[in-house]
Amino acid sequence: MIYILTGGPATGKGTRSDILANALEIPHISTGDMLRNVAKKNLEIREKLSNGELISDEIITDLLEQRILENDCKEGFVLDGYPRTLKQAELLDVLLAKYGRAVTKVMELTIPDELAFKRILGRSKCTHCGASYGIDFPPKRKGRCDICGGHLAVRTDDTAETLSKRIETYRENSKPILDYYRDKGILMTVDASAHPERVVEEAQMEI
Numbered sequence: 001m002i003y004i005l006t007g008g009p010a011t012g013k014g015t016r017s018d019i020l021a022n023a024l025e026i027p028h029i030s031t032g033d034m035l036r037n038v039a040k041k042n043l044e045i046r047e048k049l050s051n052g053e054l055i056s057d058e059i060i061t062d063l064l065e066q067r068i069l070e071n072d073c074k075e076g077f078v079l080d081g082y083p084r085t086l087k088q089a090e091l092l093d094v095l096l097a098k099y100g101r102a103v104t105k106v107m108e109l110t111i112p113d114e115l116a117f118k119r120i121l122g123r124s125k126c127t128h129c130g131a132s133y134g135i136d137f138p139p140k141r142k143g144r145c146d147i148c149g150g151h152l153a154v155r156t157d158d159t160a161e162t163l164s165k166r167i168e169t170y171r172e173n174s175k176p177i178l179d180y181y182r183d184k185g186i187l188m189t190v191d192a193s194a195h196p197e198r199v200v201e202e203a204q205m206e207i
């Protein structure tokens with residue numbers, strides 16, 4: 001059971017990945033989280049992350065290999081944030097083949113652009129405890145955290161202009177990767193506007 005969840009900004013990859021991983025009792029591997037962890041001990045990766053640069057295909061794939069060899073990945077895993085390039089998709093297949101494994105299904109999450117705008121522009125985070133809020137889970141008191149009463153801030157890159165650019169970049173970059181999986185017959189496109197819990201059924205459906 002090796003699932004890849006992919007999608008543009010605000011499609012809710014993290015939420016759906018968590019639900020699926022919990023239901024199947026396999027780990028949710030977010031390469032972003034994995035890298036932030038490695039960055040604590042590795043200056044080169046720390047610098048790349050803070051400059052917003054992608055980590056090289058070889059380095060990220062090596063890190064991923066170490067992760068999937070851990071015991072909890074024996075039955076499978078849900079991958080989120082990888083592959084980000086066609087090269088990574090190819091390297092992943094080589095890596096999995098080495099262990100007699102293969103990707104089960106790739107789920108592309110899609111939402112209308114208007115919803116991405118609504119979700120991203122309505123997103124805020126507590127500057128004190130880090131709790132997140134959004135259109136589906138607003139704070140009880142405007143601008144204040146429900147948990148600790150801290151001040152809520154919006155991410156500086158969450159603006160309409162940067163979001164249009166991020167959606168555009170996602171479309172350009174993801175096209176070759178999606179084509180690659182479509183050709184293999186393992187790509188499923190999912191409407192991610194609502195019902196994140198449906199991911200469990202969707203994962204088991206025929207393509």
Ligand code: ADP
Binds near residue numbers: 088
């Ligand atoms: P975001 O959703 O903002 O892109 P992520 O948590 O997915 O955040 O990733 C954070 C950073 O980690 C990325 O900006 C990139 O530098 C690095 N990263 C994550 N996944 C990959 C990957 N598959 N290949 C290369 N770099 C990656």
